[in-house]
Amino acid sequence: EVQLVQSGAEVKKPGESLKISCKGSGYSFSSNWIGWVRQMPGKGLEWMGTIYPGDSETRYSPSFQGQVTISADKSISTAYLQWSSLKASDSAMYYCARPGAPGWGQGTLVTVSS
Amino acid sequence: EIVMTQSPATLSVSPGERATLSCRASQSVSSNLAWYQQKPGQAPRLLIYGASTRATGIPARFSGSGSGTEFTLTISSLQSEDFAVYYCQQYNNWPYSFGQGTKLEIK
Numbered sequence: 001e002v003q004l005v006q007s008g009a010e011v012k013k014p015g016e017s018l019k020i021s022c023k024g025s026g027y028s029f030s031s032n033w034i035g036w037v038r039q040m041p042g043k044g045l046e047w048m049g050t051i052y053p054g055d056s057e058t059r060y061s062p063s064f065q066g067q068v069t070i071s072a073d074k075s076i077s078t079a080y081l082q083w084s085s086l087k088a089s090d091s092a093m094y095y096c097a098r099p100g101a102p103g104w105g106q107g108t109l110v111t112v113s114s
Numbered sequence: 115e116i117v118m119t120q121s122p123a124t125l126s127v128s129p130g131e132r133a134t135l136s137c138r139a140s141q142s143v144s145s146n147l148a149w150y151q152q153k154p155g156q157a158p159r160l161l162i163y164g165a166s167t168r169a170t171g172i173p174a175r176f177s178g179s180g181s182g183t184e185f186t187l188t189i190s191s192l193q194s195e196d197f198a199v200y201y202c203q204q205y206n207n208w209p210y211s212f213g214q215g216t217k218l219e220i221k
Contacts, residue, residue, distance in 0.1 A: 044212060045150075045152075045158065045203070045212040047210040047211065047212065050208075050210070060209075061210075062115070095157055099148075100146060100148050100163050100203075100205040101163060102160050102163075102169050104157045104159070105157065106157055107157050
């Protein structure tokens with residue numbers, strides 16, 4: 001069974017850094033694209049970016065280019081989403097997911113507030 | 115970027131009836147189209163991928179059709195647990211994109 005397990009909820013202040021994680025199991029992590037999806041409160045889904053863990057090729061949606069960094073460690077089957085300087089507008093639920101394939105994480109709620 | 119447009123925004127249907135949800139792509143996405151169901155407070159759940167292939171464990175009352183730019187999700191006989199928000203998503207061209215969602219509500 002494909003499983004994606006995300007790290008827990010985070011509460012941060014503006015300007016702080018953050019790195020959240022997503023551990024995959026039940027499939028070949030290195031050989032499948034995995035991405036991150038943002039859902040702001042009461043809003044729809046936005047695909048942020050995706051990475052191929054086998055060679056770390058990474059693609060970002062234009063709205064998120066330069067705003068976040070996506071990475072992966074294939075040795076531990078884990079993908080990451082990180083911010084160097086959080087803003088209040090980054091407050092949202094973040095999901096990891098496999099594009100067009102079974103497997104979504106349970107979501108990580110990020111709250112940024114002073 | 116490919117824009118995905120779902121219609122209607124809200125669909126009111128009685129339990130036991132059929133629901134038909136539409137998704138249109140601004141350019142061809144071949145059959146690289148997925149449908150998701152999301153209930154309040156839950157992560158989205160994959161229903162259909164490849165435009166018409168049901169994901170594991172998805173009841174047969176859910177079916178997907180279409181290719182190119184026009185796609186349909188049909189729920190043949192609505193059950194109480196089917197009332198939720200449904201999203202389509204193309205994964206043919208980067209950046210991947212979702213539709214804005216259709217809220218399926220009880221009539």
